[in-house]
Amino acid sequence: MSVRRLAEDQFQPAAFAFSDENAVWAEKTIQKYPAGRQQSAVIPLLMRAQEQDGWVTRPAIEKIADMLDMAYIRVLEVATFYTQFQLHPVGTRAHVQVCGTTPCMLRGSEKLMGVCRSKIHQHPFERNAEGTLSWEEVECLGACVNAPMVMIGKDTYEDLTPERLEEIIDTFAAGNGTSVKVGPQIDRHLSSPEGGPTTLLDDVTVTRTRAGKAPAAADGAPVPPSEAARPKSTDAETNASLKTPATSPKASAKNAKAAEVQPLSGTAASEPAPKATAAETTAKPSLTDKNRPAGIEKPAAPDDLKMISGVGPKIEATLHEIGIFTFAQIAGWKKAEREWVDSFLNFRGRIERDDWVKQAKALAKGGEAEYIKVFGKKPR
């Protein structure tokens, strides 16, 4: 981390003034804060001064301090604390801030700084011969998940390789910086996994085969590569999934019809069931299956099923739709019933893994106190 000092006198201008437009903006910004709190505008004003002149000069710091009725040292403290403020003249087309904190360092930030040394200047804060580029090392910029990364202006460029950073620097040097894609530089959406999402795939039901073939989405959609790379299910898991009632397209249609016409316990019969996707229609067990746990009418004070680890608001609402409202009901589920619900929720064994029955038994017996006694921790 560099020592942050004001630029030497030779670089400092004699005075600073906001442009007419920026002066109007600054006045409006200051007025946003209650009387006596105008100094809260110090960061926006310093940023505007930097955007106007390219860096934060000593006269700008003093001018802003006067405008906000602050001691010069207080504004200097802010300007020298945040690396977003440039205290020296920087490249007119790009000032590259390379994150050198641990995650980025482990993922190759040293090599990125090597690129900056060779393409811009051997030393940070020194400009290239044309005065268009400069660079520095900074601390974590908050995009560690896509390390290594750099920031140029207000944008971040992530998942970098030395080669990609060279291309980016060349593009900025040519004055075409706005054409560079910001954010991840690989096949990744924001901070999602490489190659596509692997969780919360509401519309994709992944099935595994006993033969261990590559998994395929039930609706024919491609399975993300990371999903394909996951360990295969155990025999127990496979057997459990094979016990899920198999349904032909014809049967599925019948089941879907049954779902429409069968009044759900405790649910207004007129309330339309959520539309099932093609995958869900195929995978879900029949609502008329003998293993479906018995539902009840909604009691005046249903239990808070979300206290069970693994049950969130969405799952609780689904349980309500099939007439499950109390801990006692869940505590009494037999294996076949658990499998039916697990399959209905497309949980792939989670009910067993989270041991809903044991949790529900404790909650039904003595609420939170009993739960703590059994599990040694509070329920959710």
Ligand code: FES
């Ligand atoms: S460590 Fe580099 S962005 Fe956080």
